[in-house]
Amino acid sequence: TAHVIIVGNEKGGAGKSTVAIHLAVALTRMGKKVGMVDLDLRQGTLSKYLNNRKKWCEKFNVTLPNPLVHKIEPSVARHLDEIEADESARWAHAVDTLTEAGCDFIIADSPGSDNYLARTAHGYADTIITPVNDSFVDFALLGEVDPDTFEVSRPSQYSEMVWECRKRKAIFQKKTLDWVVMRNRVAMLDSRNKRRVGDGLKKLSERVGFRLAPGFAERVIYRELFPLGLTLLDLTEHGSTVQFTMSHVAARQELRDLIMLLKFPSLAG
């Protein structure tokens, strides 16, 4: 069976689509067969990224390692019961199709909002990866903090949603759910805010049970290649003109460190 990875955070702009595409390209380049599902039916950042990649390959007549994509069509029903039935069925069909196609991994990119399709997908996750900005605005979706002590007072809505998924997975599937949280777009400079968010995440990780990954710094290389559909891992290919820089080398290390921390069973040994 395929290992299902949901890149999720109901907070907008945390970096879900960015993490999803980089993880997918990395795993594909490691020889894994990767299936992908874009759950952000309206915005479709992931779909656009992969479409740009396809056009790049056609234009330069090159072959790049590509994940296998399964498109989910939005429901056109008008009653939530029907819409939810459609979405459940289409998600299940996506997972079945990609599994039958021999995928080692299925990576689903969630939207930056809480909706039924995203929750349904979270329920299937073996691994949930949650990027989060270095900010208490983002942190607030995971946990509440005391404004004086910056102690974590309690988990909030997204943590509760993941907790619910974990409980159901344990009861109905007798399986565990690995939840990994990673800071994204971290500034190079230290600041009191950075230290406080870091401390908050450490304390919250113990309370709600996620593992804390090293994360990605704010680096233009993570976003500037979107129109070409490329990632930093593709930059040894023909047709790319972006120079290797220190930031690029550091980004490669960040991505490698993330994958090592994820400890996927099929990557062991």
Place this chain on the structure above:
Amino acid sequence: TAHVIIVGNEKGGAGKSTVAIHLAVALTRMGKKVGMVDLDLRQGTLSKYLNNRKKWCEKFNVTLPNPLVHKIEPSVARHLDEIEADESARWAHAVDTLTEAGCDFIIADSPGSDNYLARTAHGYADTIITPVNDSFVDFALLGEVDPDTFEVSRPSQYSEMVWECRKRKAIFQKKTLDWVVMRNRVAMLDSRNKRRVGDGLKKLSERVGFRLAPGFAERVIYRELFPLGLTLLDLTEHGSTVQFTMSHVAARQELRDLIMLLKFPSLAG
């Protein structure tokens, strides 16, 4: 009647809530009566920000300039026709209530997704302010670019939505809609990506008819005060311990420049 400002961008994490709170506090401190509506019913960043502010004031027994908030309850209906009817009515009621309360401005913070409530509110706008990250991932919601020339090929979904609002406003209300786009979280360092996004925004502004505002840099001061419910404009008040820095002074100027560009009728003279 109140001047309705929608802070909108269906792209997640563009900085809508951040711009909304800073604009609201700035206008309130200029002596204007400001009403606010949080349209992000699930995430509620703006509501949390204002709630933190209220707790801060209670704790230190101080009075801070505060906008007047009108809360919208989510619909519990299960059919889209009923949900949309509820949302239309509750939005209209919010505008009426805040207008009758004597508000000069009503600022509504939109969610980072395209939904009926956000679209309905956009239809009432006198001014739409759209923050956007310095990134073609964000740009993609406004317009498509050619990956070679970085020329703008055509407007995309969010531009089309605003264009639709503008048309209807002209036909049904015989009024104009001012659309202002501003880059947010702009890096201090120059880069080819920064120049390309800047050029793309200039060209797109002429094509789809928005005015381009100077925008905000990436500054910790814009986010570190969220747990206290304060903004940089409040930092001369009792109880705050954040030091004034060059970044703080520069942020004040950015906010001032934005307001000057907005040229609200009631601020003229």
